[in-house]
Amino acid sequence: ILLFRLMSEKKQCCVVMRINLDCNACCRKARRIIINMKEVDTHMINKKERQVILCGRFRPSDVALKLQRKMKRRVEILEVEDLTNGHGGEEGSEHELPYEQPHEYSNQPDQMTTPLLC
Secondary structure, eight states: OHHHHHHHHOEEEEEEEEEOOOSHHHHHHHHHHHHTOTTEEEEEEETTTTEEEEEEEEOHHHHHHHHHHHHTSOEEEEEEEEOTTTSSSSSSOOOOOOOOOOOOOOSSOOTTTSOOOO
């Protein structure tokens, strides 16, 4: 029961973290650590902005702590976006598209689109 409870707390989310990536070796190390995390689906490392963006099914605090321990650097969570609302978190839910009003076209041809027949 405890394992089921822990699994239910993990949600599909996207998290933006700040970590000090000084050199290319730090970026490679962070990339290797992130790739080996099975709960992370996609990632993006932005060295210039010192940001790491991770998407997957996890708790952001757990992933931040794991990255902090393995990198031996301070990790700061900047933003967390929950993707479980209609983005594939539950199988039964469907994402509802926004309503668009149908565009009515006039029957008269437009001057710009009518080809010239000479």
